Amino acid sequence: xxxxxxxxxxxxxxxxxxxxxxxxxxxxxxxxxxxxxxxxxxxxxxxxxxxxxxxxxxxxxxxxxxxxxxxxxxxxxxxxxxxxxxxxxxxxxxxxxxxxxxxxxxxxxxxxxxxxxxxxxxxxxxxxxxxxxxxxxxxxxxxxxxxxxxxxxxxxxxxxxxxxxxxxxxxxxxxxxxxxxxxxxxxxxxxxxxxxxxxxxxxxxxxxxxxxxxxxxxxxxxxxxxxxxxxx
Ligand SMILES: [Zn+2]
Numbered sequence: 001x002x003x004x005x006x007x008x009x010x011x012x013x014x015x016x017x018x019x020x021x022x023x024x025x026x027x028x029x030x031x032x033x034x035x036x037x038x039x040x041x042x043x044x045x046x047x048x049x050x051x052x053x054x055x056x057x058x059x060x061x062x063x064x065x066x067x068x069x070x071x072x073x074x075x076x077x078x079x080x081x082x083x084x085x086x087x088x089x090x091x092x093x094x095x096x097x098x099x100x101x102x103x104x105x106x107x108x109x110x111x112x113x114x115x116x117x118x119x120x121x122x123x124x125x126x127x128x129x130x131x132x133x134x135x136x137x138x139x140x141x142x143x144x145x146x147x148x149x150x151x152x153x154x155x156x157x158x159x160x161x162x163x164x165x166x167x168x169x170x171x172x173x174x175x176x177x178x179x180x181x182x183x184x185x186x187x188x189x190x191x192x193x194x195x196x197x198x199x200x201x202x203x204x205x206x207x208x209x210x211x212x213x214x215x216x217x218x219x220x221x222x223x224x225x226x227x228x229x230x231x232x
Contacts (some may be wrong), residue, residue, distance in 0.1 A: 016066055020051050024184035030056050032065035034072070076232035080119040082111065087232045088129065090183030097123055131157050137184075137191050138173065145214045150198050164190045164225070167197035182228050189221035 018030075018038035023053045028051060042051045055062070078086045083103075085092035095118075096104055098111035103134050107121045138155040153171040160176040167173050173194045179187055192215045200207040 007146070008218065016062070018055060018063060020048065032062060032069070038062055050106070072230055073084065080115045080122060082109065082113070082118065083122075086122055086126070087145075087181040088126070089133075089180065090186070090228070095125075119121065126180065127157065127177055128178045130175075133180055133187065134175045137187055137231055138195075139193055141188065141191055141214070145192075145195060148199060148210065148214065150195060153195065153198055156198045167193040167194040169201070172200060173198075179232060181223055184227040185221040186228065189215065189218050189225060192218065 003036055016038055016097055018040050018054050020040045020042055023041045025041060027045060029042065031039045031041065031215065033039075038055075040051055049176060076087065081095045082092060082098070089091070090170045090188050093104040093132045096103040097107060097113070105125065107125055109121060110119065113121075124185070134157060135155050138153070142150060142153070151171055152169075153173050154177050156172060157177045158174050159178060160174075163176060164179055165173065165175045173191075175190060175194070179190055192211065196207055196210040196214060199210055215221070
């Protein structure tokens with residue numbers, strides 16, 4: 001299951017510029033991203049003028065892409081200081097080294113711990129929680145989907161940049177550690193998705209029939225995860 005995790009960047013579409021990059025390729029390609037802006041990749045046999053003409057022709061499309069990037073809300077990023085929140089299961093949890101009002105999770109540490117040290121502690125806690133959570137949900141759904149005769153699978157976690165989960169033909173399911181930030185239904189839809197891959201490797205019609213059978217409202221959960229992953 002793939003996802004796109006790009007942060008918002010205010011880019012005024014009326015005054016954008018673009019970079020032309022010559023590359024070994026057969027056609028001109030235009031790439032628009034929050035990080036890189038507009039990049040035009042051009043084959044060596046195409047002149048600069050031809051490239052500029054092509055960009056002019058695609059102007060509307062490029063501006064639409066820039067607008068949709070600018071409209072994206074700023075993502076929440078944890079600051080890793082005591083008393084500051086991190087997201088877990090769709091809720092902000094205040095993490096502190098001291099027990100007190102409004103504190104959800106107490107971790108060992110000192111007031112003057114560095115951001116790096118707090119980050120390591122918080123991430124250690126998060127990994128532990130994520131593994132326990134995903135294992136429990138994996139076992140739950142393995143049982144719930146019993147009638148599909150799923151092969152045996154094992155659950156692993158890994159912090160990944162571009163995927164929520166993967167499933168190997170040997171039954172090894174890897175779930176993105178970051179998924180534990182989101183509500184339970186978002187966690188479940190990824191786990192069910194990967195469990196369905198045990199029976200059907202491709203995103204074929206058969207695959208989506210399995211999804212419908214196992215989790216009739218999976219599309220709602222999928223959409224929620226896509227939406228929330230732009231926010232935190
Ligand atoms: Zn998939």
